[in-house]
Amino acid sequence: MAVAAFPSCGARRLNARPWLHAVRASASSPSPSASPLPPPPEIDALAAPPRSDSAAAVAPTPRSFFPKRGQTLELVCESLAFKGKGVCKVADTAFVVMCDRALPGERFLGRVTRKKGSYAEATKLKTITPHRDAVEAPCQYASYCGGCKTQNLSYEAQVRAKEQQVRDLIVHVGRFSDKDPDFVAIFKPIVPCDLQFHYRNKMEFSFGAERWMPRDVSSGKEEQMEIGYALGLHAPGFFDKVLHVDKCLLQTEATNKVLAVIQDSWRDPKLGLSPYNVHTHAGFLKHLMLRAGRDVNTSNPEVMVNFVTSSYEPNLLKPLVDKISAIPEVVSVMNNVNTSVGNTSVGEEEYTLYGKSTITEMLRGLTFQISANSFFQTNSHQAEVLYKLIEDCAGLRGDSSEIVLDLFCGTGSIGLSLARRVKHVYGYEVVAEAISDARRNAKFNGIHNATFVQGDLNKINDSFGNDFPKPDIVISDPNRPGMHMKLIKYLLELQAPRIVYVSCNPSTLARDLDYLCHGLAEKGIRGCYHLRSVQPVDMFPHTPHIECVCLLELC
Ligand SMILES: C[S@@+](CC[C@H](N)C(=O)[O-])C[C@H]1O[C@@H](n2cnc3c(N)ncnc32)[C@H](O)[C@@H]1O
Numbered sequence: 304m305a306v307a308a309f310p311s312c313g314a315r316r317l318n319a320r321p322w323l324h325a326v327r328a329s330a331s332s333p334s335p336s337a338s339p340l341p342p343p344p345e346i347d348a349l350a351a352p353p354r355s356d357s358a359a360a361v362a363p364t365p366r367s368f369f370p371k372r373g374q375t376l377e378l379v380c381e382s383l384a385f386k387g388k389g390v391c392k393v394a395d396t397a398f399v400v401m402c403d404r405a406l407p408g409e410r411f412l413g414r415v416t417r418k419k420g421s422y423a424e425a426t427k428l429k430t431i432t433p434h435r436d437a438v439e440a441p442c443q444y445a446s447y448c449g450g451c452k453t454q455n456l457s458y459e460a461q462v463r464a465k466e467q468q469v470r471d472l473i474v475h476v477g478r479f480s481d482k483d484p485d486f487v488a489i490f491k492p493i494v495p496c497d498l499q500f501h502y503r504n505k506m507e508f509s510f511g512a513e514r515w516m517p518r519d520v521s522s523g524k525e526e527q528m529e530i531g532y533a534l535g536l537h538a539p540g541f542f543d544k545v546l547h548v549d550k551c552l553l554q555t556e557a558t559n560k561v562l563a564v565i566q567d568s569w570r571d572p573k574l575g576l577s578p579y580n581v582h583t584h585a586g587f588l589k590h591l592m593l594r595a596g597r598d599v600n601t602s603n604p605e606v607m608v609n610f611v612t613s614s615y616e617p618n619l620l621k622p623l624v625d626k627i628s629a630i631p632e633v634v635s636v637m638n639n640v641n642t643s644v645g646n647t648s649v650g651e652e653e654y655t656l657y658g659k660s661t662i663t664e665m666l667r668g669l670t671f672q673i674s675a676n677s678f679f680q681t682n683s684h685q686a687e688v689l690y691k692l693i694e695d696c697a698g699l700r701g702d703s704s705e706i707v708l709d710l711f712c713g714t715g716s717i718g719l720s721l722a723r724r725v726k727h728v729y730g731y732e733v734v735a736e737a738i739s740d741a742r743r744n745a746k747f748n749g750i751h752n753a754t755f756v757q758g759d760l761n762k763i764n765d766s767f768g769n770d771f772p773k774p775d776i777v778i779s780d781p782n783r784p785g786m787h788m789k790l791i792k793y794l795l796e797l798q799a800p801r802i803v804y805v806s807c808n809p810s811t812l813a814r815d816l817d818y819l820c821h822g823l824a825e826k827g828i829r830g831c832y833h834l835r836s837v838q839p840v841d842m843f844p845h846t847p848h849i850e851c852v853c854l855l856e857l858c
Contacts, residue, residue, distance in 0.1 A: 368396040370415045370423055378413045378425065380405040380434065383464040387452040387847030391425070400425045403539070404446070406434035406456050407464065436460035441500070442552045447517035449539035449546075450553060451845040458499055462841050465849045466493040469809045469839045477813035478821060479834060493839040494688060502682045502844070503553045504595045504664070507648055508562070510534050510578035510588040511545030532570050532578050534591060542646050543581045553845070557604040557632040558593040564627055565591065565608075574622055579613050581646065587612050587619065589641060590648045592675065596662035596683075598634075599670050605662045607635040609675040611648045615640045617656060628657040635659050637675045649676050666690060667720040669748045677740045678713045685842045689805075689850060690720050692838055696803045696854040697776050699724045708774035708799070710790070711781045715741030715755055717805070718778065719748060728753040729771040731760055761787040768797065777802045785811025791818045795831055802832065802855040809839075809849055819855055831858050 370376055370393065378400055380389040389405025391413070392398065399422040402413050410432040413425035440446065440454035453461050470490055474481050479489075496502065511533040535548030549566055550559050569576050569588070579586035590611035598605050608627055610620060617638065624636050636657035639650025653660075653675060661672040664683055667690050673679045680686035699705060701724045709718035712730030714737050722728045722745075730753065732738050741755040756770070760781075777799045779786060785808060786794075794802065795818075802819070806812035816837075822830035832855040840850045 368393060368398045370398070370400075370418070372415050372418060374415045375428065376400065376413055376415065376425065377431065378402065378405065378411055380407055380409045380411070382407055382467070383453070383847075384468065398422070402427055404452060406437070406453070407460070408435035409433060444536075444546065444548060447538075447546070448536055448548070450536055450551065452847055454845045458495070458844060461844065462493050462495045465841060466839055469493075469837065469849060469851060472809045472813040473816070473837055475813075476810060477817045477834075479816070489834055489836055491836060491838040493841055494692070496682070496685045496688075496841045496844050498682075498684050499844040500552045501555050501559075502684055503551075504555065504679070504683050505681050506551060506554045506558060506593050508534055508548065508591045508593075509537060509545050510586075510590065511543075512578050512580045512586065513545075514547045515541070515544035517546070534566060534569065534578075554593065555595040555604065557606050558595050561593055561606055561608060561627055561630055561633060562591075564630060565623065568623055568626055574619075576619060576623070581644075584613075584644050587614065587616065589613055592648055594662060594673065594675070596664040596673055599663050599665060604632045605634045606630070606632045607637060607662045607673075607675065608633060609637040609639055609648075610656075611639045611641055611650060613640075613642060615652065615654065617654065620656060624656050633658070635662055639675060666716055667694075669716075669719055669744070671714065671716060671744050672740070672747060673714075674736075674740065676736060678734070678737055680716065680842075682842045685840070686716075689840055689842065689852065690717065692840065692852045693717060693778065693803055693805060694721060696836065696838075696852055697721060697778070698801065698854075699776070705775040706772050708771065708777045710760060710777065710779040712741060712755060712778075713737050713780070715744055715753065717780060718753055718755075719744060719750055721778075722750045722753050725776075726752065727772075729774070730755040731758050733757065733759045760790050763789050763793060767793060773797065774799045775801065778805065779803070780805040781811075783808040783811065785815050788818075791815060792828065794819065795822075795828065798831060798857055800857050804851075804853040804855060806851045806853070807848065809851055812851055812853065816853065816855070832856065833858055 377394045378391040379394060380391045382390045384390050388401045388403055391400045391402050391405050393400060400413065401422060402425045404427055405411060409430060411430045412428045414428055415423050415425050417424040436457040438455055438457045442451065442454055445451055445454040473479050514531050514533040515538045533545040533547040535546045538544035538546055576588055577586040579589040592609040594607040596605045620638065627633050628636060637660065638654045638656050639648065640652045641647060641650045661674045664671050664673055664679060666686055671679060699721065703726050705725045707718060707721055707725050707728045709728055709730040712718050712732045715730050718728035718730045730741055735757050738755045738757040745753045777794065779802060804812065816834055818830065819832045820830045820834050822828045835854040835856050838852045840852060842848065842850045
């Protein structure tokens with residue numbers, strides 16, 4: 304095992320790979336939306352061939368082989384990398400090709416679309432031998448829709464692959480040795496999701512003036528646009544191509560019922576409704592957002608329909624609103640008006656066209672009021688499981704003596720679910736509307752020991768921490784870029800006894816765990832935490848997304 308420059312907590316293996324600097328440097332990215340990871344780490348970490356000796360794994364070296372762009376190759380998929388791409392090898396070489404929708408064990412023909420240094424990217428043309436865990440995808444759009452990528456892989460194989468991806472990142476990027484005897488106890492098996500379909504409580508569809516049709520390999524056509532208005536999901540990687548979708552198996556039965564009624568009506572020429580054209584900026588209907596919740600008294604489904612339009616014209620929408628408001632589950636029809644040319648669904652103005660302006664959902668015995676644009680966990684069923692794991696990790700004494708700092712608190716749901724057992728919760732979040740929702744949710748649930756503050760955690764200064772007592776437990780649930788280096792330094796100085804790190808991006812999670820436990824010698828930063836547990840959770844079956852809950856304890 305390599306020697307760390309500083310004494311560090313927890314098992315560590317020194318990773319001298321040059322790409323690691325890129326991963327680690329991304330912790331200082333000031334932009335919350337910036338993509339934190341270049342592709343090479345995922346390939347290097349996840350394509351490492353000898354699982355039995357991953358500490359000694361090396362990047363696959365191209366021998367004499369190097370493909371050309373446009374070349375058709377016979378490929379064999381070896382594993383799934385983070386983000387769901389198949390890690391494939393060109394038959395009889397060690398050359399790595401990343402390919403969307405290639406599945407482990409599958410032998411197929413792929414066409415090289417990009418060359419990227421030591422590896423290439425390809426699109427799948429034709430399966431020669433199917434993958435070993437093949438199942439029939441129940442959705443008709445599964446092979447080309449951007450939403451699901453692995454519906455035709457058995458669910459058991461999906462969760463196995465996700466667990467392996469987290470493990471590889473914790474080892475290769477986080478620099479925790481899987482040879483350490485404690486590793487088995489630290490790294491927990493993934494928690495699968497009982498609901499594998501109809502679990503999403505929020506879907507956003509787009510309107511388009513043309514229908515995107517996927518590639519048809521047999522006719523030699525890569526893709527085409529067809530005449531006819533579309534309402535559906537974006538083609539993978541394109542903001543201007545819409546795949547017309549009549550039904551989505553990820554969203555709830557109630558929202559599919561609403562989608563069917565809207566699909567049946569909106570193209571009727573008598574209504575005079577036009578889809579917005581992202582190139583010419585003409586047209587009215589931009590997006591359709593469907594949200595599902597539950598009535599707190601009856602537990603019956605509640606649906607909110609939100610039309611995002613380029614201007615405010617309620618009379619134009621009225622015939623459609625009349626139709627959908629007749630569906631018993633629909634309790635709210637909203638209109639967000641967005642006059643900008645951007646693709647966002649948040650309006651500058653919001654109008655209630657029917658019913659109430661919020662729907663409700665229950666989580667950990669609390670009731671949350673959800674407005675059209677407020678953040679809420681998109682899989683309510685599995686959120687219940689996730690929050691229980693967070694509470695278990697927090698290890699609260701339950702005597703109302705502890706202080707909880709809830710970083711990236713969103714609408715406050717994690718902090719509020721802990722508030723009943725602690726002295727006080729302090730939540731921080733950049734989005735002002737989310738903070739208003741958090742305060743409203745606290746009031747609605749009769750919680751008076753929670754304070755929510757709006758602020759950018761990428762821009763904290765020396766005064767951060769002056770407004771709250773030293774916490775006993777820090778919950779940190781950043782979005783995909785992970786924590787900014789300023790925040791990591793702050794936490795290392797704060798030295799709270801426990802940190803529960805909740806993450807939707809195992810790459811940045813692994814990087815931040817490395818900093819918190821091992822430090823960063825070149826910047827004189829010392830790690831001071833022990834990694835006690837890493838718990839992957841599947842919140843989104845059939846998609847590449849992976850959630851993790853980790854516990855860190857002060858050394
Ligand atoms: C993954 S969500 C977690 C929300 C919440 N913990 C929950 O479970 O509902 C991440 C949150 O971090 C917020 N966020 C992103 N960048 C931020 C920043 N620089 N400072 C503070 N909050 C930020 C987002 O607005 C979002 O609400």
